[in-house]
Every structure is written in structure tokens, then in C-alpha cells.
Amino acid sequence: MVVRTEEINVLTLEDMESPNMGFIITPLYTFNQQYSFLSLPNQRMFYTIVYFEEEGGIFAIDQSVVQVQKGEALSIVPSSVCTFEINKEAKGWVLLFTDAFFTKRYNDNVLHDFSFLKNNAVYKQLENNIDISKLRMMMDSMYDELKLSDKDSKTILRSYLNIVLGMLERCSGIRLATPYNKERENRVRAFEQLLEQYYKSERFPSFYAEKLNISTNYLNRICRERRNKSVGELIRDRILMEAERFLYHTFKTVSEISFELGFDSSSYFITFFKKKHGISPEEFRKMQR
Known part of the structure; x- marks a missing residue:
């Protein structure tokens, strides 16, 4: 479908x-x-x-x-x-x-x-x-x-x-695997809200740590604790999710998608995408038909 x-x-x-x-x-x-x-x-x-x-x-x-x-x-x-x-x-x-x-x-x-x-x-x-x-x-x-x-x-x-x-x-049937720490969980949620705002333009963990008034190391530590991923991984995952949405749900070209997501060139976007999926964006799109 x-x-x-x-x-x-x-x-x-x-x-x-x-x-x-x-x-x-x-x-x-x-x-x-x-x-x-x-x-x-x-x-x-x-x-x-x-x-x-x-x-x-x-x-x-x-x-x-x-x-x-x-x-x-x-x-x-x-x-x-x-x-x-x-x-x-x-x-x-x-x-x-x-x-x-x-x-x-x-x-x-x-x-x-x-x-x-x-x-x-x-x-x-x-x-x-x-x-x-x-x-x-x-x-x-x-x-x-x-x-x-x-x-x-x-x-x-x-x-x-x-x-x-x-x-x-x-x-x-879902239960949290790690002990619940509200202060840390709230910090991670605040990071995720910022990420939703800035993922197209801000790719460095230090930007988000500065916005939250915490160190990059601490932000990395609590993200690994609460989400089992580093800040960098979460940023890349968010960009990839949006790329997949465009490829799956729209007629946008790879060049248009790379521009929309803030990449300097479509070739850089293709390399970024292939590193995660092992296939090009166009190959990914064809597989969804």
C-alpha cells in the first residue's frame, strides 16, 4: 500500500x-x-x-x-x-x-x-x-x-x-528495561523536542547540549542510558527517518530530498543513506513499490 x-x-x-x-x-x-x-x-x-x-x-x-x-x-x-x-x-x-x-x-x-x-x-x-x-x-x-x-x-x-x-x-506488554529516572528522562525528551526542531540544520551533539545547558558527554551518557543510542546516532536516525518518509510518500527527487534535509550535495546525501541501508535512495524507493 x-x-x-x-x-x-x-x-x-x-x-x-x-x-x-x-x-x-x-x-x-x-x-x-x-x-x-x-x-x-x-x-x-x-x-x-x-x-x-x-x-x-x-x-x-x-x-x-x-x-x-x-x-x-x-x-x-x-x-x-x-x-x-x-x-x-x-x-x-x-x-x-x-x-x-x-x-x-x-x-x-x-x-x-x-x-x-x-x-x-x-x-x-x-x-x-x-x-x-x-x-x-x-x-x-x-x-x-x-x-x-x-x-x-x-x-x-x-x-x-x-x-x-x-x-x-x-x-x-511493554515494560521499561532500565530503571526510571525522571530527571534524566525529561532531559532526553527535551533533547528529542529540540531535535525535532533543528535536525535539518544542526548535526552536532554540542549544539543540543549547549541548548540544554549540559555537557555533551552527559547528554551522550543519558541518551545511551534511556534510548540505548548516542546523541549522534539519534540525530542520524531522525534525518534518515525523514529521508525514508520522502522516498516512500512523495514524488520528490533524490536531489530535492537532499536539499530539503540540508545536505550540501545529493552525492553526500546518497553516501549518508547508503551507509545506513546498504542501498541507494532510488533503490530503496523501488523496493517500496
């Missing part, structure tokens, strides 16, 4: 509904009709959770294609580039929310403590881990509360969302 476009547009919840509180929940059968433009490649700046009660769909998220079936759920993290084909007979729920919406009530650490929200993932056999009737009840309750939209609705919706995330956490 490859859908290509000229440009990957950045999509926020405000682009979907304005004004928007940072939270949308809608039944699958209306989602297909109301937000059909989402089937084109977009970089989503919000969390997405899709739960299928009936039928299913196919999703291309970054460079991975996943099939989600009846009784399964899918979570997509912000900044992912996504396209999809959902069965017209599908029933279930689509839940969209921003980091800012959740953290208005809960502090910044809580949302990131849900380990399943760190990566895109499919949750199979939900009925073996949670009470499906309670999950449906929570989805119904959120939908009704959003339609009500009175002065307390945001607080109530955040509470419901916290429960749903807790239920999905039970299904993920």
Missing part, C-alpha cells in the same frame, strides 16, 4: 476542527466520510488511537504497513506520516488528542509514562487483557461528553482518556 503525494502536509487538530480543544472522538463510520482527506499522506502532530469493533483497515505509517482487524486497536504517535484504507463497513472509534490537552490536568511526566505511546503499535486480542464492554462504555461516554461541551467537559474528558490509556497500557 503506497500512496504518494507532492508534499507531506503537517496536520494539526485545528486543521480538522476549528476551534478545537485538542481532543476529537468520532465513530469510525463517520470518520471515513468526515475526514476522508486523512487517507492522503499527512504528518500528524497529535496522538491517534483507532479501535475496530467490526471489520478492519490497512495503515501505512512511515515505512511500515500494518493490518488491523476486528477486535484490535492501533496507536499512532505524533510526527508520524500516515495513510490508510478503512473498510467501508468498519465500526469502532477514532480517538485523536494532543499532548497539551492531556497535560492541562496531569503533569508533563504522566502521558509519557504510558510506555505504549512511545511507538506506533497494534494491540491484538484485547479481550484477553481488558474488559471490552468497559472500553466501549468509555468511548461512548467520551463521545457523549464531547457533544455536551459544558464547562466541566474538558476535565471529565481528560479523566476518561486517562482510564482508556491505562487499559491499553495493560495490552501493550
